[in-house]
Amino acid sequence: MSRVTTPRTKESLFSVKQIVAMAVGTGLYAALTVPFNLFQIPGAGLVAVRPTVAIPMFFGFIFGPITGFVAGFLGNVLADAVSFGGFFWNWDIANGLLGAVPGVGYYVVKRTDWNKARGLVAAAVLAILGSIIGIGFAAGTDYIFQIGISTMEAALFEFYAAGATDAVNGAILTPILLYAYANATAGRARRV
């Protein structure tokens, strides 16, 4: 007698759910970031202390790297447009990378582990890694294209200041969001 199993389908990264997740992530990141753009790091251009970086990281972790990237990239475009009326392409890509890197967790961490130590540690580590790669890209391109900063020292300062604050914010808040979401969706097969 053959065993009855539920077929496993791989969800498209551009499914309707992912499309809505990209839009919600973008709107959420932009709306919640604007108030935090007030908290600036002196001497680091228009770099702000943003606890909200955890939003694209969290979206990347649970919906995949493309959704994380779009939430970070488009969310930052909208947040900067609303806060400063400006557009900073390299910081937009950097914010996209902040969301895309934790997207690795979408593939390597089982959904049942999201509220366990393994999943939470993975979220924190990937948030730190995303901050290093994302802010490294932004500070590097700021220096190469002389956007607001003119010396290597200023670029390194920007990298340490923004990278460290984003890493700490992401490492603390992403696992908290993940834990809350995992518990809120526990037992609901459709809502993961």
Added chain:
Amino acid sequence: MIQIKYFPGNTLLHRLDFRTKLLLVIFFIFIEVAFLDVRILLIPFLAAVVIYLSARVPFREVRSTWKFLVTIIVFISSINALFTLLGATVREPHIIVQFAFLRLTWEGVFFAVASIMRFLSLAMISFSVIMTTDPALYGPALAKLGIPYKGAYVVDLALRYLPTYVNELETTTNAQMARGYKAKTRGGLFARILNTVPLLLPVTINATLSIHDVADAMELRAFGSTKKRTWYRTVHLSRLDYAAIALVLMLIVLAIYLRTQFTTYWIPV
């Protein structure tokens, strides 16, 4: 509260297609990135003032937004004039006043003036576009630009959600304050990060849980079942748009020429 929304009207800007206005924004971004000389930056700044005023946005509706924006731009640019040592690339910076490690130089002052003019110009142009474009036209306009409809829909939906989440954050903040929540502006980094949890957590989790309901509703209406999609409203380029596009393209050529003549900061000392 920050107020950036569409104000219906019939000005020249209102009549321009979103794609034309997008080209205008791209042109201003190019100008602001390409030039460092305040004499050149003054031209797009004045042009931005004229364009913004021509949009006839009621000032009392956006007063708080401008107050917030001007304060943040002037404050941050001034702070950066002190800390971002443009003088580090100048062998002998012209010092105005020095106190301990802080020094105010003419180079720093002109760096700040250039930054303020850049950000204010971009703000005026971005606001002019956002405040004169019906949000329902973003999606069709982006689709006409060749962006796949799913991508256009993400932008469309995100712009609709933005004010919803701003209100949600305000409601959550008020509810938490009624329960004794206080925003921490002092204390250690960890304490301040954890202090944001009562605000970030409910708004984020509620929004994330709603994704599944919205996606279900869209799937029930067969969203995504076909490769192409039509839009309820369509957009067309008018003669006015073609004239504006031609003008902007000519200005881009002029700007490229000027870029070869004015390559650095201008310090009149």
